[in-house]
Amino acid sequence: HGRVVVVGGGLAATRLCAVLRRKKFRGSITVLSAEEVAPYDRPPLSKQVLAGERDDAPLPFDTAKLDVDLRLGTRATGLDTESRTVMVNAGSDEADAIAYDALAIATGAAPLRLPGDGPQLTLRTLDDSLALRERLVPGARVVVVGASWIGAEVATAARAAGCVVSCVEFGAEPLAGVLGDEVGAATRAWWEGIDLRTSTGVTSVEADGVHLDDGTVLPADVVVTGIGVRPDLAWLSGSGLELDRGVLTDTRCRTNVPGVVALGDVAQRWSAHSDSHRLVEHWDEAAMVATAAATSLLDWSTGPEHDPVPYFWSDQFGRKLQYVGVHAPDDVLAIDKAEDGSLLRATWSRDGVLTAWLGVDLSKELIPARTAIGGPVAALG
Ligand code: FAD
Numbered sequence: 397h398g399r400v401v402v403v404g405g406g407l408a409a410t411r412l413c414a415v416l417r418r419k420k421f422r423g424s425i426t427v428l429s430a431e432e433v434a435p436y437d438r439p440p441l442s443k444q445v446l447a448g449e450r451d452d453a454p455l456p457f458d459t460a461k462l463d464v465d466l467r468l469g470t471r472a473t474g475l476d477t478e479s480r481t482v483m484v485n486a487g488s489d490e491a492d493a494i495a496y497d498a499l500a501i502a503t504g505a506a507p508l509r510l511p512g513d514g515p516q517l518t519l520r521t522l523d524d525s526l527a528l529r530e531r532l533v534p535g536a537r538v539v540v541v542g543a544s545w546i547g548a549e550v551a552t553a554a555r556a557a558g559c560v561v562s563c564v565e566f567g568a569e570p571l572a573g574v575l576g577d578e579v580g581a582a583t584r585a586w587w588e589g590i591d592l593r594t595s596t597g598v599t600s601v602e603a604d605g606v607h608l609d610d611g612t613v614l615p616a617d618v619v620v621t622g623i624g625v626r627p628d629l630a631w632l633s634g635s636g637l638e639l640d641r642g643v644l645t646d647t648r649c650r651t652n653v654p655g656v657v658a659l660g661d662v663a664q665r666w667s668a669h670s671d672s673h674r675l676v677e678h679w680d681e682a683a684m685v686a687t688a689a690a691t692s693l694l695d696w697s698t699g700p701e702h703d704p705v706p707y708f709w710s711d712q713f714g715r716k717l718q719y720v721g722v723h724a725p726d727d728v729l730a731i732d733k734a735e736d737g738s739l740l741r742a743t744w745s746r747d748g749v750l751t752a753w754l755g756v757d758l759s760k761e762l763i764p765a766r767t768a769i770g771g772p773v774a775a776l777g
Contacts, residue, residue: 398423398497400693401482403472405429407437407679408502408660410457411686413464419690425464426494428484430471430503433522439679441525442549443711447556448529452522472503475635477653483631498693501632501643501651501658505625505677510541512600512607516619519546531618534558539606539616541598543570543587546622548712551590554618562591562614564598564606575719575742575754582731582739586713625677627662640664642675647701649689654696659689668703669722678708705769707762718762721752721769745773 400416402409405427413425429435440453459466470490474483482494507518517528528550532538538554540547543565554561567573569580570587584592597609605615627642638644638652642664649657649665659665660682664673684704691699707720723729723744734740734756741761742754750773753765 399495400425400498400500401494401496402427402500402502403482404500404502404504404660404662405431405435405466405468406502406504406660406682407435407455408504408682408685408689409500410435410455411683412500412502412659412689413457413462415686415690416693417462419694421690421694423497425462426496427464427466428470428472428482428494429466429468431521432469434466434468436522438520441522442519442546442553445522445525446529446532446550446553451526473631475499475632475637477636477656480655497655499656500689500693501656501662502660502682503628503662505627505642505661505675507621508624508626510598510601510621510623512602514601514603514605514619516541516601516621518621519550520625528618528620529553532557532559535560536617537615538562538618538620539564539614540620540622541601541606542622542624543567543592543594544573544622544624545571545710545712547620548583548586549710550620550622551587552712552714554620555589559618561589562593562616563587564596564608564614565592565594566597568595570594576725576729578729579731579739579742579754582733582742585736585738586715625661627675629662640673642673644673647688647703648692648699649685649702650692650696655693657689657692659685666703667706667722669705676706678706680704680707705766707766715756716759717754717756718759719752719754720762720766721750723752727751743773748772 435455435457437453444450470484472482473486484492507520536559538559538561540551540563543563569577572580599607605613629639643658645658645663645665649659661677664675667674685702688702709718727744727746730743732741744752750768
């Protein structure tokens, strides 16, 4: 039976525990979570919680029923894969060493920050969301850095709260980093009433405001930095695990060290769709990957692979965007516009084969699109 230790207390970790028990694993499961609160879901943090529609988003995780020893406030600070030991809370009175037979790393990722000593908020935790919400009051000057998913969702909430909103984006268009300039440009109209400054970099955040690379200083009451996330891998250095930007795994979540899996935002998983190891920082990945990870923990040698067509969504400016697939920058792009001239649908293809689909308030097309990917473009409605 043995002892499974799961590091991280988010979506991937909770799903993994549930699948282990469903698969009749009867050994002990210990979950080490750096957070002080029970596991919760993150997408609502930049949507319903920020909008004041709800105050939390607990994940279903019945520790009694699952017979899981959940240790909150417990941060993994080192890993010795030879002696199979996780060090926690090093340098404090709570320092401890926890032995395992099998280990799952599901520590997610942490927001990147900009240089400078001025106050800047990021949005990753429930506390982050509640702290930001408190500051989104009518008339507050809010500068959002980054016009990608988090930036667009924060700008949505700030505008709705009556704030004076600016957004600074390094790329030429909103969402351009993922969707490309042409598709991004078709979302520009949604930013009405927001001072959107594209092709502009931020040099630093200082006490007097946000310093831009064109010399402008944007005064701000609130600065929200949404420029991406990185897994924190510092505690894994010297562990013998192969690390790149994330923990490298195969399609069964296996790292190079037998008995150690990684899953969710922290994992840089092999993907046949992109022919590379990819960080897939989406809810769907963290939610669905548990079966492969659990199977590998229980039987290292065989099991199902996890390499689905990637899917993610974003709710912004009163719209639901859904994207499925993987496109390359040189894929053939077709854009359909809504009556107001803004983005309705985008499809990407290569050699006549559909590679990716993006819809705006087109949920009904999602499943057909997902089915059609990898087949002829014509197969899509
Ligand atoms: P996480 O949810 O980050 O959980 C990791 C946990 O591990 C955290 O609790 C962390 O505190 C803990 N931890 C970290 N280091 C340690 C350590 N050393 N020791 C112990 N514990 C540690 N995706 C979408 O597809 N659509 C969306 O609309 C969407 N919206 C989002 C909105 C927000 C505000 C955020 C932050 C993310 C959003 N995502 C969205 C992404 C999605 O939430 C993540 O992909 C998902 O949460 C990843 O789950 P995870 O379990 O891998 O990591």
